[in-house]
Amino acid sequence: MSGNRPALVGITGGIGAGKSTVARIFKTLGIPVYDADSRAKWLMNNDRELKEGIVSLFGTEAYDHQQINRTHIARLAFSDQSLLSSLNALVHPAVAKDFDQWAGKQATPYVLKEAALLFESGSYQSLSAIITVTADESLRMRRVLKRDAHRTEQDVKKMMAAQWAEDKKAARSQYIITNDESKAVIPQVLKIHAQLLSKISG
């Protein structure tokens, strides 16, 4: 993990695990964070080629006043595995390219790519290390239902079914952060931050 560009570190975890919450702590340490969910949406709203691909998959209803219709796309994609794979095949390469450009502009020892699907999308292969944030499924479900009033338990179950199980992600990760409210999170972040800095400088 050396060179002029920052080392690329992924932070992942299932829906509701607390990736964004943990990533915010890294941000307070000065580490730039690329938020794949929100960049994906920005690209889906602004990249002409991507927009055309999405309309061809989901129809003109995919956009409402030039903005992606998230409810429409989520309802269809999370109920149809092949449609979800086609959506992923359009969006993930665009996000990978955007991340690469973004990372090239950062000047810190490492940057974080925050994404729910680092393993599933294969993008882990271009990263030096992966941090997985874990919490059990029932806690994740409770958190998401509390955070996202528009989602039902059924909606969240479908999203979970489209993601790898946490233990499978954790087994392939270099660092694990337990975010199940049994263990303080900040000390775990500080330890990993120090380990990453030492690995990069050494």
Ligand SMILES: CC(C)(COP(=O)(O)OP(=O)(O)OC[C@H]1O[C@@H](n2cnc3c(N)ncnc32)[C@H](O)[C@@H]1O)[C@@H](O)C(=O)NCCC(=O)NCCS
């Ligand atoms: C279906 C969409 C429009 C729903 O938008 P919405 O604002 O309701 O949800 P949001 O994007 O915030 O996602 C919430 C969570 O759902 C899960 N999720 C999102 N996309 C996917 C996916 N393709 N497969 C599995 N889980 C997913 C993640 O845990 C994510 O953090 C949106 O999630 C989307 O476009 N997904 C496909 C693109 C993608 O894979 N984005 C993820 C980052 S690359």
Ligand SMILES: Nc1ncnc2c1ncn2[C@@H]1O[C@H](COP(=O)(O)OP(=O)(O)OP(=O)(O)O)[C@@H](O)[C@H]1O
């Ligand atoms: N340790 C914690 N204690 C209490 N609430 C928490 C904790 N960690 C996360 N949360 C809450 O749980 C919800 C989910 O967390 P967060 O949005 O960080 O998860 P995420 O993994 O980024 O989810 P998604 O995959 O949906 O983007 C948020 O409302 C957040 O405030």
